[in-house]
Amino acid sequence: MRVVIARFPFDLTKDGVIASMKGIKPEPITAGSVLIGRRHYPLKQVGAVVTRQDRRDFSAGEVSRAMTRLGFTCRDEVEAPPQALTPLQEASAALGTTSESL
Numbered sequence: 001m002r003v004v005i006a007r008f009p010f011d012l013t014k015d016g017v018i019a020s021m022k023g024i025k026p027e028p029i030t031a032g033s034v035l036i037g038r039r040h041y042p043l044k045q046v047g048a049v050v051t052r053q054d055r056r057d058f059s060a061g062e063v064s065r066a067m068t069r070l071g072f073t074c075r076d077e078v079e080a081p082p083q084a085l086t087p088l089q090e091a092s093a094a095l096g097t098t099s100e101s102l
Helices: 013-021 043-051 062-068 086-095
Strands: 002-005 008-011 033-036 038-040 073-075
Touching: 002 062, 008 043, 013 033, 013 043, 033 043, 033 062, 038 043, 043 062, 062 073
Parallel strands: none
Antiparallel strands: 002 008, 033 038, 033 073
């Protein structure tokens, strides 16, 4: 399928992207990500590997649109780790009340 990234057309296939990313360790995800196989890769990392362009030449949105068109699952946000409860909130939850009502 022909996709345009950084104003350049690329003929990419889902199998070709999977083959390109095989053996590459995912970098830490700080923005959007794409699920390739069983691993989540940063969009910019995938774009750099697949297009062989500098990451500054394209946006994560361009890569996300291209990967979505190829059938990959993309996430635009990083899942924030659950926020730890304070001791007061933990006690309130154990009693079945909210800390605001105390």
